[in-house]
Amino acid sequence: MAQSLNFFVSSSRSPDFTISTNSYSKPMLQTPNRFLSFTKSPRKPLVLVSASADNGQGGLSAVTADFVSDNGTKPITIAQPDSSSIEVDSVTEAELKENGFRSTRRTKLVCTIGPATCGFEQLEALAVGGMNVARINMCHGTREWHKTVIERVRRLNEEKGYAVAIMMDTEGSEIHMGDLGGASSAKAEDGEVWTFSVRAYDSLRPERSITVNYDGFAEDVKVGDELLVDGGMVRFEVIEKIGPDVKCLCTDPGLLLPRANLTFWRDGSLVRERNAMLPTISSKDWLDIDFGIAEGVDFIAVSFVKSAEVINHLKSYIKARSRDGDIAVLAKIESIDSLKNLKEIIQASDGAMVARGDLGAQIPLEQVPLAQQKIVETCRKLNKPVIVASQLLESMIEYPTPTRAEVADVSEAVRQRADALMLSGESAMGQFPDKALTVLRSVSLRIEKWWREEKRHEVMELPDIASSFSDSISEEICNSAAKMANNLEVDALFVYTKDGHMASLLSRSRPDCPIFAFTTDTSVRRRLNLQWGLIPFRLGFSDDMESNLNKTFSLLKARGMIKSGDLVIAVSDMLQSIQVMNVP
Numbered sequence: 001m002a003q004s005l006n007f008f009v010s011s012s013r014s015p016d017f018t019i020s021t022n023s024y025s026k027p028m029l030q031t032p033n034r035f036l037s038f039t040k041s042p043r044k045p046l047v048l049v050s051a052s053a054d055n056g057q058g059g060l061s062a063v064t065a066d067f068v069s070d071n072g073t074k075p076i077t078i079a080q081p082d083s084s085s086i087e088v089d090s091v092t093e094a095e096l097k098e099n100g101f102r103s104t105r106r107t108k109l110v111c112t113i114g115p116a117t118c119g120f121e122q123l124e125a126l127a128v129g130g131m132n133v134a135r136i137n138m139c140h141g142t143r144e145w146h147k148t149v150i151e152r153v154r155r156l157n158e159e160k161g162y163a164v165a166i167m168m169d170t171e172g173s174e175i176h177m178g179d180l181g182g183a184s185s186a187k188a189e190d191g192e193v194w195t196f197s198v199r200a201y202d203s204l205r206p207e208r209s210i211t212v213n214y215d216g217f218a219e220d221v222k223v224g225d226e227l228l229v230d231g232g233m234v235r236f237e238v239i240e241k242i243g244p245d246v247k248c249l250c251t252d253p254g255l256l257l258p259r260a261n262l263t264f265w266r267d268g269s270l271v272r273e274r275n276a277m278l279p280t281i282s283s284k285d286w287l288d289i290d291f292g293i294a295e296g297v298d299f300i301a302v303s304f305v306k307s308a309e310v311i312n313h314l315k316s317y318i319k320a321r322s323r324d325g326d327i328a329v330l331a332k333i334e335s336i337d338s339l340k341n342l343k344e345i346i347q348a349s350d351g352a353m354v355a356r357g358d359l360g361a362q363i364p365l366e367q368v369p370l371a372q373q374k375i376v377e378t379c380r381k382l383n384k385p386v387i388v389a390s391q392l393l394e395s396m397i398e399y400p401t402p403t404r405a406e407v408a409d410v411s412e413a414v415r416q417r418a419d420a421l422m423l424s425g426e427s428a429m430g431q432f433p434d435k436a437l438t439v440l441r442s443v444s445l446r447i448e449k450w451w452r453e454e455k456r457h458e459v460m461e462l463p464d465i466a467s468s469f470s471d472s473i474s475e476e477i478c479n480s481a482a483k484m485a486n487n488l489e490v491d492a493l494f495v496y497t498k499d500g501h502m503a504s505l506l507s508r509s510r511p512d513c514p515i516f517a518f519t520t521d522t523s524v525r526r527r528l529n530l531q532w533g534l535i536p537f538r539l540g541f542s543d544d545m546e547s548n549l550n551k552t553f554s555l556l557k558a559r560g561m562i563k564s565g566d567l568v569i570a571v572s573d574m575l576q577s578i579q580v581m582n583v584p
């Protein structure tokens with residue numbers, strides 16, 4: 001006869017969690033105040049059972065009980081929830097209260113975290129300044145360093161109510177220089193001869209010598225090739241090969257930065273010999289990915305993606321290992337191959353990045369703007385979030401104001417209605433990370449406002465993307481709701497979504513009003529933070545839309561974020577309907 005173990009789960013602050021014993025695991029959705037049973041087969045003795053409740057967020061409601069029993073009943077109480085709470089970040093809340101719905105920023109901001117921004121206060125300053133996603137670049141720093149940054153961001157979220165997501169960016173199999181033996185940079189002058197070598201210098205790095213991370217380097221280059229550092233920031237010409245050493249003459253002087261990217265060119269085109277055969281995800285990347293899964297990062301951005309296959313592979317790898325399979329995979333478009341297979345790659349991914357740094361080293365610079373336009377458009381059509389990255393405010397690494405050209409570049413990305421803009425060196429190692437973020441924020445707000453004032457409703461034809469009939473219904477509802485919202489000039493769209501899909505479909509239409517996205521899941525909330533126009537809230541809700549709406553109205557009213565009379569359109573995952581109403 002089967003026996004049961006009963007756990008009484010009084011409630012939880014975050015209602016989605018998994019209860020597991022050493023032999024059973026059971027996900028629970030919104031099950032406060034009830035008994036949960038595990039049935040044991042008679043063949044397995046009922047002895048020590050370690051039970052834990054884990055909401056997957058690093059222990060908000062974690063409970064562990066060593067359990068000895070023959071009749072198997074042991075009550076477990078999990079922290080009392082604040083069932084009447086709604087979570088939204090304080091910056092959004094203040095913006096909404098002060099300036100109303102229209103003032104909220106639609107374009108999301110990603111900041112690369114580095115030595116200039118890794119402290120808790122520095123991270124908090126970025127969150128206050130509007131950072132939606134923190135990016136860690138596995139090209140640099142140690143895993144311990146990255147772990148500390150992740151912990152600090154998590155602490156910031158828990159203590160201050162932010163939903164800053166974490167993006168881990170893989171190193172990828174690019175060819176790059178070594179780390180300059182700890183020096184922050186080295187100056188290469190016109191006419192100097194430098195040695196690029198695959199040798200690892202064990203002690204001091206000889207003067208004017210650079211290590212290269214790719215073993216085939218000395219074999220692949222030819223005398224006469226042009227060697228570009230960081231896509232042309234410094235240029236050399238290969239003049240002699242001596243075993244593992246390649247002697248190069250500096251033809252365009254400049255600063256060499258640690259681990260700078262290297263490409264070599266022959267007769268005007270990029271040389272892709274054996275290095276083209278390097279795996280997209282190297283063995284070091286797999287270790288970093290395991291680290292990212294263990295740390296529960298929200299996004300993994302894959303460098304130098306060549307095909308959809310590698311994305312599919314990584315997605316199934318994550319699915320098999322991550323607790324909820326909820327790490328989104330972003331494809332970095334930064335190579336010739338990724339442009340060739342653009343549609344399939346984006347289709348397979350959960351989003352993409354226009355990684356203009358390396359892209360500009362692989363295709364002629366004048367083609368980068370067109371590539372950007374095409375990538376942004378393709379992502380929009382396929383409903384995948386897209387980030388425009390690299391050199392948006394490059395001069396702000398050193399100076400407190402951007403160039404006019406940089407402001408124009410940021411404006412163009414906002415005008416293209418990309419989901420997100422990204423800072424790299426500006427926030428990782430620049431002198432003015434907060435100022436750079438402020439520029440992104442104010443330019444975004446200004447261009448978005450201009451766009452609405454001009455009433456430039458979309459001309460973009462959005463193709464049907466649903467893969468099932470029920471998806472088609474969601475898609476039609478969202479397209480119609482967004483259109484209605486514009487025509488009726490409503491104040492906000494509300495979407496109640498468990499996995500975020502309906503929210504992303506609304507975002508895809510780029511409506512004039514902000515989209516309040518309510519989700520029960522904290523990790524979905526963080527991921528929605530990358531998408532255009534979404535204001536993600538965490539809220540416990542049921543399948544009863546009437547009560548969800550009443551609850552939301554009263555919670556938001558109590559906090560002064562909406563007021564009686566505001567016009568709202570609500571849609572939901574659970575109920576396929578569009579409701580138009582005034583806040584009571």
Ligand SMILES: Nc1ncnc2c1ncn2[C@@H]1O[C@H](COP(=O)(O)OP(=O)(O)O)[C@@H](O)[C@H]1O
Pocket residue numbers: 112113114115137139140141257258259357424425426428429
């Ligand atoms: N974790 C880190 N530790 C030290 N320096 C970093 C880190 N992350 C970024 N940086 C610095 O910021 C610069 C810009 O960052 P990013 O654009 O992400 O990298 P890359 O220049 O390698 O493409 C890097 O070149 C590096 O100097």
Ligand SMILES: C=C(OP(=O)(O)O)C(=O)O
Pocket residue numbers: 137139169303334354355356357358359389390424
């Ligand atoms: C974002 C990019 O990738 P990374 O900084 O990792 O080179 C880029 O190349 O633009």
Ligand SMILES: [K+]
Pocket residue numbers: 137138139169170171172303
């Ligand atoms: K990288």
Ligand SMILES: [Mg+2]
Pocket residue numbers: 303334355357358
């Ligand atoms: Mg790159």
